[in-house]
Amino acid sequence: MMEPPKGTIRDWLDTRAEEGGTGFVFPDGAPDLSWPELRDTARDIARALTAKGIAKGESIAILHPNGREALECLFGVLYGGFRATMINLVAGTSAVSYALQHSGARFAFVHASQTGLFEQTADLSSISPFDRSAATGCPPAELHPLSAGDHALLMYTSGTTGRPKGVVHTHASLLAGGWTTAVAHELTAQDRGLCVLPIYHINGLCVTVMGTLISGGSLAMCERFSASRFWAHAGWSQATWFSVVPTIISHLLHSELDPVDSTRTRIRFGRSASSALAPDVQRAFEDRFGMPIIETMGLTETAAQILSNPLPPGTRKIGSPGIAYGNEIAILDANQNPVTDGSEGELAVRGPNVMLEYLSNPEATAGTFTADGWLRTGDLGRIDADGYVFVTGRLKELIIKGGENIAPREIDEALYSHPDVIEAAAFGRPCKSYGETVEAAVKIRNGSSLTPLELIEICHSQLGKFKSPDEVHFLAELPKGPSGKIQRNKILGEIEGR
Structure with a gap:
């Protein structure tokens, strides 16, 4: 049809x-x-x-x-x-x-x-x-x-x-x-x-x-x-x-x-x-x-x-x-x-x-x-030349650090490269010096000994220090909408409300 x-x-x-x-x-x-x-x-x-x-x-x-x-x-x-x-x-x-x-x-x-x-x-x-x-x-x-x-x-x-x-x-x-x-x-x-x-x-x-x-x-x-x-x-x-x-x-x-x-x-x-x-x-x-x-x-x-x-x-x-x-x-x-x-x-x-x-x-x-x-x-x-679309981010979700646009997606993907990470989402935190700084929230598998510092080091090696999160927060669950999509805009509120 x-x-x-x-x-x-x-x-x-x-x-x-x-x-x-x-x-x-x-x-x-x-x-x-x-x-x-x-x-x-x-x-x-x-x-x-x-x-x-x-x-x-x-x-x-x-x-x-x-x-x-x-x-x-x-x-x-x-x-x-x-x-x-x-x-x-x-x-x-x-x-x-x-x-x-x-x-x-x-x-x-x-x-x-x-x-x-x-x-x-x-x-x-x-x-x-x-x-x-x-x-x-x-x-x-x-x-x-x-x-x-x-x-x-x-x-x-x-x-x-x-x-x-x-x-x-x-x-x-x-x-x-x-x-x-x-x-x-x-x-x-x-x-x-x-x-x-x-x-x-x-x-x-x-x-x-x-x-x-x-x-x-x-x-x-x-x-x-x-x-x-x-x-x-x-x-x-x-x-x-x-x-x-x-x-x-x-x-x-x-x-x-x-x-x-x-x-x-x-x-x-x-x-x-x-x-x-x-x-x-x-x-x-x-x-x-x-x-x-x-x-x-x-x-x-x-x-x-x-x-x-x-x-x-x-x-x-x-x-x-x-x-x-x-x-x-x-x-x-x-x-x-x-x-x-x-x-x-x-x-x-x-x-x-x-x-x-x-x-x-x-x-x-x-x-x-x-x-x-x-x-x-x-x-x-x-x-690309074959007609395939590559999405680099949401206009409204871009993290603007020191005047430079950072797409959260590439940080997410670096975090997901560790097999113990079940959910991951990067987000911007307001900052007087840079406008925004980069942070991330993750859920890891039960029993994992993974630390926030290890994930930050993974991001450093894949993305460089400027784009990497300054902090990684471990959460029991990341906020999600009805379809299971992570709601990036609600993460900071959850962290500050803990």
Whole structure:
């Protein structure tokens, strides 16, 4: 399928239901969910919502952890033509309260485990929990007519620089997000993915769920990632691929558990996204487990994947998230013009999977798109002669020491070169003399005798003294977002609050 998907999610779910077969299995114990069952339940939910007089494109909040119910609510909202507003359950009460208020949702699907969070964060005079039982035996309601350009998804960014922004995706861009994944990874109806990332995050939602809808395969959905159960879940579910983030790859690498031979040979690949994968970690994982890790890159604003390395036997370049699939990539100079000489600039993307807008925030929307329609990612990088992108850092994460820009990523990679390091992140500390000084936080394996001084010396040998951290802090856990991505901007606060 070389063209972006046409139609709406309603159309695609109807097609899968007509074809039949299992869509989702649940390693944690819920019964399998077939495509026809999912379509019928989604249609019932859609009719019940429509009967409430909810307008097309109106936000419906979803406060659900991964599971069968979460999928039924998500597809019910999408099938009815409403805007699925996925609430990040671990964002903190302030961010959840803001998302519920800002989205304008009048109704919410609230899982039993999230009742407390909902009551803490919702203005109960303006938003009500929707009773799922109301969808059973609801009189048929004529559903809203749908088109590809209608609103489908509202997902809030992590808000590292102020208030979270509400990213709006249409049916077209949401489907295209699943399509870029399916094309890059050559997913077929015979594939079964393993989802351990939350579907209130764009990676879990688009890569695994929408990628499955587009490919016609199936998906094993876990409630959450567990290092002790990961390989057992992969084996039980007969998964052929999985999508994770670098911290998960590192935790699996430092676990004593191995997959059985049949699981090892069945899994075609694992994919890594959300942040840079340290080359030493990637090589060690592949050497130990005998399966390729495909490094990729995506954004909430692009319905996840924009770049991917090809599958073997194609060329994978360690340290690069790969080449563009289904969209265009450019490096922009300071004047927002594409550069063609391989020099560094801001990574930008243009294509069918790019968001429509930031909800009710025209200033932020205008600032994110160039006059030529490129979406600015905020990442610094360069493109080599073969079209592979090498990301060198985040514009907003650069450490500026004595007027010189230092990318935290190269310090992270030096730290990860020691096999006892499980998590690592460099960051800047304000300093009167230099503007900022370099420090780092790491998590090391239990029983390790590694010292901060040894890690600083490793950095000195690989990077020189100027770029190396003055201090390395050992933490039990580094702060992470819902996908497992380390939140660099929160580390200093954790250290000072200890």
